[in-house]
Amino acid sequence: MNAVRRRLQTSEAIAGWAFVTPVLIGLVVFLIVPILMALWISFRDWNGFTPPGQSTFVGVDNYRALLLEQGVKRFDFALAIRNNLYYVLGVVPTQTAIAFLLAVVVNQKFLRGKSFFRTAYYFPSITSSIAISLIFIFLFQRTGAINFLLNPILASDNMNWLENANGVFHNLFSVFGVTTPPTFLAENSVMGLTLWQWISGPSVTMYAIMILATWTTLGTLMLVFLAGLQGIPNEVDEATMVDGATAWQRFRHVTLPMMKPTLFFVLTIGLIGTWQVFDQIFAISAGGPQKTTLTPAYLVYREGFRGSSMGTATAVAFILFIIIIVLTLIQRRVVNPDEV
Amino acid sequence: MPSRWLFRITALIAATLLAACSGGSGFQEADAPPADETGGETAAGGETAGGETGAEGGQTLQLWGAASSPAEDAALQAIVDQYSEETGNTVELVFQPEYDTTLQTAFAGGQPPDVFYVGDLRLPDLAEAGVLAPAEGMIDDPDDFYPSLVEAMSYDGTWYAPPKDFSTLALEYDVAALSEAGIEPPTTWEELAAAAEALTTEDRVGLVLGAEYPRWGAFMFQNGGAVTDEEFTEMTVNSPEVTEAFEYLQGLYEQGYAATATELDAGWPGEAFGQGKAAMTIEGNWMVGFMRDTFPDVEWAAAPLPEGPAGPGTFAFTVGYGVAANAANPDASWDLVNYLVGPEAMLEYTSQFPVMPSRQSIADDWLEANEGLDPFLEGADYAHAFQFVPGFQDAVDTLNDGIQGVAAGNREIDQVLSSTEQAGQGVLGG
Known part of the structure; x- marks a missing residue:
C-alpha cells in the first residue's frame, strides 16, 4: 500500500515539475538573472558601453555617493525621493478612493447603462500612456482647455502649468505671507536638501502629472474593486437587510470589511506603480522644470543612459526596490488583509 | 508540505541561477579579451595584407x-x-x-x-x-x-x-517685423536689447530664447566666460563674466522682451517664431528646413549672433x-x-x-x-563645442535647471552658479 502511494507521489511530483518548468525557466532567465546582474553592477563602475565583465569593482561607492557623500548625486537623489514621495502621497489615496466610489456606483443593480459607464471609466487604462501624456500637454498649455475653465474660477491669467517649479505647499504658505523660510527650516538639511526644500510640496508641474496619473489608473483599479464587490455573496447582503441594517450600515460593516483583501491589493499595486513612475515624466517634463519632476525611476534612466554611469543607476534602482518592499510591509501591517 | 515545496523550488532557482550567473560572467570575461585580440589582429593584418581584407567589395x-x-x-x-x-x-x-x-x-x-x-x-x-x-x-x-x-x-x-x-547658432528674425519697426538686425548686446524691446507688442515678444545652456552659453562666450577652462581641469562658471551675461538675459525675460517657448505655448522656440509669437529667435541651421516645411509663407532671414563685450561667440x-x-x-x-x-x-x-x-x-x-x-x-x-568630459552631465543638468529658474525669475544667479560650480567640481576635481 505504502509503495503504491509513494510511486503515485513520485509520478505526481514529476508531472508537477514538468508543468512548472517552462514558467520557471522564463522567470529565471528574464527576471531573476537580470535582477541579480543589476545587483552585481550596482557594486561596480560600469560605463554601459564595454562588456560588463570589464568594469571595475568599487564596493559600496555607488550607494555612498547617493546616500552619504555631499554632492550633486546625493542632492539629485534626495530631490527625486522628495518629488516621488509627494507624488505617492497625492496619487495613491486619491485614485483608491475614487476608484472604489466608481466601483460601488457601477455595481448598482438598477443602474442604467451600466456597461457603458464601466467601459468609459476603463478606457483611459487601455490607452497608451504616451498618447495620453501628449493630450495632457495640450490640455495644460497656457491657452489650453484647463486654463480656459479655471481662469474664471480662480480669476487667474493663463497659469503656466508645465514649466512651473513652485512647490504647491510653498505657494500655500505664501498665501499666508510666508515667502522666506524660517531660520530653522533654512539652516537644517537632510541629505543636502534643506527642510524648507523638503516641505515644498509637489511642484505645479508635478501636480499636473499627478492628475494625469490618477485619471489613467482609475479604470484598472475600479475594475479590481468591481471584481471584489461582485465576489461578496448576495446572501450576506440580504441577511443584513432582513436584520434591518441601513444602506450605510451595510456598506460600513459588511461591504468594507469584506473588501479588505481587495483594498490591500489595490493599495499595494498603487504604491508600487507610483514609486516607479517613468513614462509620463519622460514624455511631459523630462525631470524638469528645475528637477521638480525628477523621480528615482527617471534618475535611473538619466544616470544609466545619459550619464553613462550604470553603477549609480542600478544602485538607485535597488534603493528604490528596498523602499517599495519596506513600505509594502508597513502597509500590510496597517491594513492587515488576512483579518476579516 | 508547502514549506518543503517552497524549499525545493528555491533550491532549484538558486542552483539554476548560480549556473547561469557563473556561466554568464565567465563567458564575458573569457570572451572579451580574445574578441579584442582578434580585432587587433585583423587590423594589423589589414595593414600588411592591404587589399586582401580591405575594400575589395563583397x-x-x-x-x-x-x-x-x-x-x-x-x-x-x-x-x-x-x-x-x-x-x-x-x-x-x-x-x-x-x-x-x-x-x-x-x-x-x-x-x-x-x-x-x-x-x-x-x-x-x-x-x-x-x-x-x-x-x-x-x-x-x-x-x-x-x-x-x-x-x-x-x-x-x-x-x-x-x-x-x-550647425551653428545664429539670430533668426522676421523680416517684416523688423522693417515695420524700422530697425536693422542687431549686432551688439545693446542693440539686441533695444530691438527686443522695440519688437515686443501686445501679442508678440521680441525674442524667443530657450532657457538652457546650449543657448545661454553663447552669451557666456560673448562676455569672455565659460563653464570650465579649456582643459576641463577647473570650474570657471562662477565668474563676473558669466554673472553679467546671465544678468543681461534675465533682464530681457523680466521686462517681457524675451520669453521661453512654453510661455508662448510652443514646443520649441522655432515653432513660436514661425507662428509669429516672437520676432526673433536664436537657433541653428535646422531652422531652414523647419521653416521651409512648416511655415513656408513667413519671410525670415538670419544674422550672426550679436557680439558681446568680449566679441563674437556661438556654438557649433x-x-x-x-x-x-x-x-x-x-x-x-x-x-x-x-x-x-x-x-x-x-x-x-x-x-x-x-x-x-x-x-x-x-x-x-x-x-x-x-x-x-x-x-x-x-x-x-x-x-565653441557643446562638449565636456565623461560624467559631467550632472553638472550640465544642474546648470540647465538653474537657467530655467533664472529665466522664470525664481532663482538667484549667484546661487545657481555656485551650485553648478560645486556639481562640476565633484566631477573634475574628484
Missing part, C-alpha cells in the same frame, strides 16, 4: 544613424546606395529611434554596428570607454576639415570620428561617423566613412539640407546652393 556593413526628417534619411540612403553600387560592398543603413540608448545597448551586448553617428556631446563617453577606433591616417585630406570640428571629435589628443556636417554642433574599435571589418568600415565624408558625397548631402559641410574646401559651393545662410557659416570661425 563585405556587408551596418551603418546606424539617428533618424531626422524623411527627406534627409532618403538622401543619405541614396548616397549609401551609390557607394554600394560603386564598391560592391553591401551597406545596410538603419535609422534608430532613441539613438543613444540603442547604440549604448549594442555596445554593451558586444554587437555594435560597423559605422555609426557620434554626436559631439556623446563622444567623450564613447572614447573614454574605448569603443571607438582612432581615425588618424584613415581619411583622405584630413586637414581640409575645420580644425574646431576635428577638435570636437577628438578626445585626449586622439581624433576619432570624422565630422559629417555641422557636429556629428561624426565613428567606427567600432572591434569592428569585424575595419578596412571596409573606414572605406565607407572615407566615402561619406569625401567632398563629393558631403556636398551632395549638405547642399540639399541646411547643415554645413565640415570640409572648408566645399564651403563656397555649399553657399552657392544655400544663399543667405552665410551667418551660420561665419560662426564656424569663433564657435
Whole structure:
C-alpha cells in the first residue's frame, strides 16, 4: 500500500515539475538573472558601453555617493525621493478612493447603462500612456482647455502649468505671507536638501502629472474593486437587510470589511506603480522644470543612459526596490488583509 | 508540505541561477579579451595584407544613424546606395529611434554596428570607454576639415570620428517685423536689447530664447566666460563674466522682451517664431528646413549672433561617423566613412539640407546652393563645442535647471552658479 502511494507521489511530483518548468525557466532567465546582474553592477563602475565583465569593482561607492557623500548625486537623489514621495502621497489615496466610489456606483443593480459607464471609466487604462501624456500637454498649455475653465474660477491669467517649479505647499504658505523660510527650516538639511526644500510640496508641474496619473489608473483599479464587490455573496447582503441594517450600515460593516483583501491589493499595486513612475515624466517634463519632476525611476534612466554611469543607476534602482518592499510591509501591517 | 515545496523550488532557482550567473560572467570575461585580440589582429593584418581584407567589395556593413526628417534619411540612403553600387560592398543603413540608448545597448551586448553617428556631446563617453577606433591616417585630406570640428571629435589628443556636417547658432528674425519697426538686425548686446524691446507688442515678444545652456552659453562666450577652462581641469562658471551675461538675459525675460517657448505655448522656440509669437529667435541651421516645411509663407532671414563685450561667440554642433574599435571589418568600415565624408558625397548631402559641410574646401559651393545662410557659416570661425568630459552631465543638468529658474525669475544667479560650480567640481576635481 505504502509503495503504491509513494510511486503515485513520485509520478505526481514529476508531472508537477514538468508543468512548472517552462514558467520557471522564463522567470529565471528574464527576471531573476537580470535582477541579480543589476545587483552585481550596482557594486561596480560600469560605463554601459564595454562588456560588463570589464568594469571595475568599487564596493559600496555607488550607494555612498547617493546616500552619504555631499554632492550633486546625493542632492539629485534626495530631490527625486522628495518629488516621488509627494507624488505617492497625492496619487495613491486619491485614485483608491475614487476608484472604489466608481466601483460601488457601477455595481448598482438598477443602474442604467451600466456597461457603458464601466467601459468609459476603463478606457483611459487601455490607452497608451504616451498618447495620453501628449493630450495632457495640450490640455495644460497656457491657452489650453484647463486654463480656459479655471481662469474664471480662480480669476487667474493663463497659469503656466508645465514649466512651473513652485512647490504647491510653498505657494500655500505664501498665501499666508510666508515667502522666506524660517531660520530653522533654512539652516537644517537632510541629505543636502534643506527642510524648507523638503516641505515644498509637489511642484505645479508635478501636480499636473499627478492628475494625469490618477485619471489613467482609475479604470484598472475600479475594475479590481468591481471584481471584489461582485465576489461578496448576495446572501450576506440580504441577511443584513432582513436584520434591518441601513444602506450605510451595510456598506460600513459588511461591504468594507469584506473588501479588505481587495483594498490591500489595490493599495499595494498603487504604491508600487507610483514609486516607479517613468513614462509620463519622460514624455511631459523630462525631470524638469528645475528637477521638480525628477523621480528615482527617471534618475535611473538619466544616470544609466545619459550619464553613462550604470553603477549609480542600478544602485538607485535597488534603493528604490528596498523602499517599495519596506513600505509594502508597513502597509500590510496597517491594513492587515488576512483579518476579516 | 508547502514549506518543503517552497524549499525545493528555491533550491532549484538558486542552483539554476548560480549556473547561469557563473556561466554568464565567465563567458564575458573569457570572451572579451580574445574578441579584442582578434580585432587587433585583423587590423594589423589589414595593414600588411592591404587589399586582401580591405575594400575589395563583397563585405556587408551596418551603418546606424539617428533618424531626422524623411527627406534627409532618403538622401543619405541614396548616397549609401551609390557607394554600394560603386564598391560592391553591401551597406545596410538603419535609422534608430532613441539613438543613444540603442547604440549604448549594442555596445554593451558586444554587437555594435560597423559605422555609426557620434554626436559631439556623446563622444567623450564613447572614447573614454574605448569603443571607438582612432581615425588618424584613415581619411583622405584630413586637414581640409575645420580644425574646431576635428577638435570636437577628438578626445585626449586622439581624433576619432570624422565630422559629417555641422550647425551653428545664429539670430533668426522676421523680416517684416523688423522693417515695420524700422530697425536693422542687431549686432551688439545693446542693440539686441533695444530691438527686443522695440519688437515686443501686445501679442508678440521680441525674442524667443530657450532657457538652457546650449543657448545661454553663447552669451557666456560673448562676455569672455565659460563653464570650465579649456582643459576641463577647473570650474570657471562662477565668474563676473558669466554673472553679467546671465544678468543681461534675465533682464530681457523680466521686462517681457524675451520669453521661453512654453510661455508662448510652443514646443520649441522655432515653432513660436514661425507662428509669429516672437520676432526673433536664436537657433541653428535646422531652422531652414523647419521653416521651409512648416511655415513656408513667413519671410525670415538670419544674422550672426550679436557680439558681446568680449566679441563674437556661438556654438557649433557636429556629428561624426565613428567606427567600432572591434569592428569585424575595419578596412571596409573606414572605406565607407572615407566615402561619406569625401567632398563629393558631403556636398551632395549638405547642399540639399541646411547643415554645413565640415570640409572648408566645399564651403563656397555649399553657399552657392544655400544663399543667405552665410551667418551660420561665419560662426564656424569663433564657435565653441557643446562638449565636456565623461560624467559631467550632472553638472550640465544642474546648470540647465538653474537657467530655467533664472529665466522664470525664481532663482538667484549667484546661487545657481555656485551650485553648478560645486556639481562640476565633484566631477573634475574628484
